[in-house]
Amino acid sequence: MDIKDIRRQFPILNQEVNGNPLVYLDSSATSQKPVQVIEAIEKYYREINSNVHRGVHTLGTKATDAYEGAREKVRKFINAKSIQEVIFTRGTTTSINTVASSYGAANLNPGDEIAITHMEHHSNIIPWQQVAKKTGAVLKYIPLQEDGTISLDDVRATVTPNTKIVSVMQVSNVLGSINPVKEIAKIAHENGAIMVVDGAQSAPHMRIDVQDLDCDFLAFSGHKMCGPTGIGVLYGKKHLLEKMEPIEFGGEMIDFVQLYESTWKELPWKFEGGTPIIAGAIGLGAAIDFLSEIGLENIAEYEHKLTGYALDKLSSVEGLAIYGPLVPEKRAGLVTFNINDVHPHDVATVLDAEGIAVRAGHHCAQPLMRWLNVSATARASFYLYNTEEDIDKLVEGLVKTKEYFSDVF
Template sequence: MKSEFPILHQDINGHPLVYLDNAATTQKPRSVIEAVKKYYEWDNANVHRGVHTLGSRATDAYEGAREKVARFINAPASRQVIFTRGTTTALNIVASGYARQTLREGDEIVITPMEHHSNLIPWQQAAKATGATLKYIPLQPDGTISLEDVEETVTERTKIVSITYVSNVLGTINPIAKIAEIAHRKGAIIVVDGAQSTPHIKVDVQALDVDFYSLSGHKMCAPTGIGALYGKAQLLERMEPVEFGGEMIDFVELQDSTWKELPWKFEGGTPIIAGAVGLGAAIDFLEQIGLHNIDQHEKKLTRYAMERLSNIDGLTIYGPREERAGLVTFNLGDVHPHDVATVLDTEGIAVRAGHHCCQPLMRWLKVSATARASFYLYNTEQDVDRLAEALVKTKEFFGYEPIR
């Protein structure tokens, strides 16, 4: 797979690049780069407006990408797929366009302490604006959640349950279908942050029975600045747009306006056309490889990484030990994660360090920050070996005794 990704063929600080920051963003295969290049060189025009050839080709490519997203997540219809700038925008659309319109004082929003800020702050703001109560499903000691706690936390007053499918820090894979069943039984809808799940495992929004599902293209080999929101049709039709302007209107009078039908009423202004084209190409690439194959490769790689890193004295790994996604979050003794990441970079290894946009979770872990190595389809066991060897060097650099 590495041969398909031009950026991976370079040296960093005199060492071949080992890219282990895939939970932040993935690299782009040549086919995606070429698809975006071809659009700008051959098809560049605005969509849905012109009757000329370039406009028709651009519209076909843009709407074709929407159909690919719908197929990729098994949405019932492409009109239920709204193009956004990414997961953050998608979740904000739901929090603003749905939650603020429907919540009343005393209603409940239920989330978890493992949420990315993108799936936490919009609900804080929605609760403040409507008088709703924000509640949290407690975490188990290993960073998972129990269905018993879900049953207890979600009540008849709960209107929205919003949860990440896969934690970007812990690697926890949440039982979304079972949580959706509990939410629906108690009269709530379920919103899913799919930023860390969509690139790695096969997602079927109908089988999961989720009401809203969000994804980011840049975490699945597509360009930055493009993502999507899936919603059940009856919910999307009830919602008001959150952005107003060109392209999302049906009729405009001097004192009032009406909106286009789905999905365009949520896509005001010139959309991210090249990004959508790149997302469509990324989906073609991932489907050619197969999500099952990607999932199995990452599970094998994660097991290997857990074994290698667990043998390093003084290294603490966070999250469940068994069923987990393709990342390992850790701290190395009392060395600050930023220092760990800096030394690893001198060895050509890119990892993430910080709070990972999960400050409440960091407080739950009783740390200020962590380092994170996250894997994707182009990573290998040799990459993990390089990481383990570099972490041993990091220990020595900061005065630890080498492992014998």
């Protein structure tokens, strides 16, 4: 990986913020976009802007080919068996809500169990809370180890024959921990449950093979993997998707409409009501091309080294608490931390004055914040365009933050 060449392909990185070169360490919230993605979206609007599937004119055909071509790129990217298993959505949140509202509502009964963890993003908690209320199902939480990892023994103790759905994030957006979703899926299936994987933080950073994982559903977002906002993917095993009802109704997803009854298109289009996210899908396809050319294995290896470097450097900052496993092999490219007696919002504000962008808050993981016994944290997250120099500047900024607030108080 030629990091300098990679960085040159991200126009936004070539700027100053508050008089300092931008150090962007917030890719877990959203990644920056390479010029290839920006140009692909611009080309669609400049040259082939048209609705898809409906028209027989030239532009409509070109737009449809580009849109469905992006679906095939997604299929290859996650190794799905068929494009019928790849549904375009607005993002991870919509994808998980679709599973909860369609599959969950139809297959859960009073006393059935849904198993998740304390570390889940709100988008993998609230949909299950809501479907549990509607169906009488019981929401259960798989305990976390002291370092924020998941023990398979705890999974076996939590998942029972009454469990119908297990839904776990592959990578924590707070702890950085990489969860053993393949092994969890096996335990779920042994108990007759389906496995839902939140891949929002894993799809951008590591190779995902849905057939190897044997997950029943996988959700991820384009904007965290160099693609545009507003586009995401729901993968589902074909036999499950075929039995599910759509949750959005209208144009594009229908086969035949009568006065009092209607029928749906075949997969995957029955889940894509209305004008689809055409430019977003094309942009996502360009992002997949970009990441695939570099190689997800190369990206994962580089981020692993970067995370090890970050853990080493940040551990030297006195009064800084790091959350999640401290072993680089157990975590992905982000570090969440707090500085003694300094609110994370203040940390982020001081860092921003130095041109360093980090995240501060509860990261849409309030149950995990309570488990950690904190109200909020700061988070630095890395991607393929970050460098050791970025981390050095982060450490320098944190030292300045400590000095500033020690002088204030």
